[in-house]
Amino acid sequence: MSNFLPGSDQMSLNVLAVCGSLRQKSTNKGLMRYAVANAPQGMQIVVADLSEVPFYNADITVKPATVVTLLQQFAAADALLLVCPEYNYSMAPALKNALDWASREPDNALLSGKPAAIMGAAGGMGSSRAQHHLRQSAVFLNLHILNQPEVFANAFSASFDGDGNLVDAAIQEKIRKQLAALQAWHRQLKG
Numbered sequence: 001m002s003n004f005l006p007g008s009d010q011m012s013l014n015v016l017a018v019c020g021s022l023r024q025k026s027t028n029k030g031l032m033r034y035a036v037a038n039a040p041q042g043m044q045i046v047v048a049d050l051s052e053v054p055f056y057n058a059d060i061t062v063k064p065a066t067v068v069t070l071l072q073q074f075a076a077a078d079a080l081l082l083v084c085p086e087y088n089y090s091m092a093p094a095l096k097n098a099l100d101w102a103s104r105e106p107d108n109a110l111l112s113g114k115p116a117a118i119m120g121a122a123g124g125m126g127s128s129r130a131q132h133h134l135r136q137s138a139v140f141l142n143l144h145i146l147n148q149p150e151v152f153a154n155a156f157s158a159s160f161d162g163d164g165n166l167v168d169a170a171i172q173e174k175i176r177k178q179l180a181a182l183q184a185w186h187r188q189l190k191g
Contacts, residue, residue: 015045016077020095021085027121027155030164032083056100074102074110086122086130112142117182119151126152146185149177
């Protein structure tokens, strides 16, 4: 559902950023904030708020307003930016829960075929194990994950300030390259 930019022959790419960390000063939210502020021309990044989204439960027959909003955001997105913290060698429950809610829509229409990029911050290996698990789930969800460039950051390094903001120039460059690659990946997949 790409939109043309006014006065341009360039398409506008609507990206939904979904961060698995709920903490405001998290380094993963810092990665996401940097991406939002540095999106390339022709890309708009909207941030999903997962703080009040309940765990998926098939017994919930009337979706809460927070879930309705989240599903509307998935529907409006041309592509996804999945910001993946690592909890106990796997992805954070909030991120998995958001994908679970979206996947339950008829025919997986909110996720199937969409391009997506993954980035994350964690200790040691910078969320690489969690990103691997997310890629496994993406196979079933039929998300088309961008393979490269990968963005991993050590959350406990000088790459972030005390508020979780990204200050490392090398990681900032990787994010800008990843966003440009996501734009190109969307064009390639959608023709």
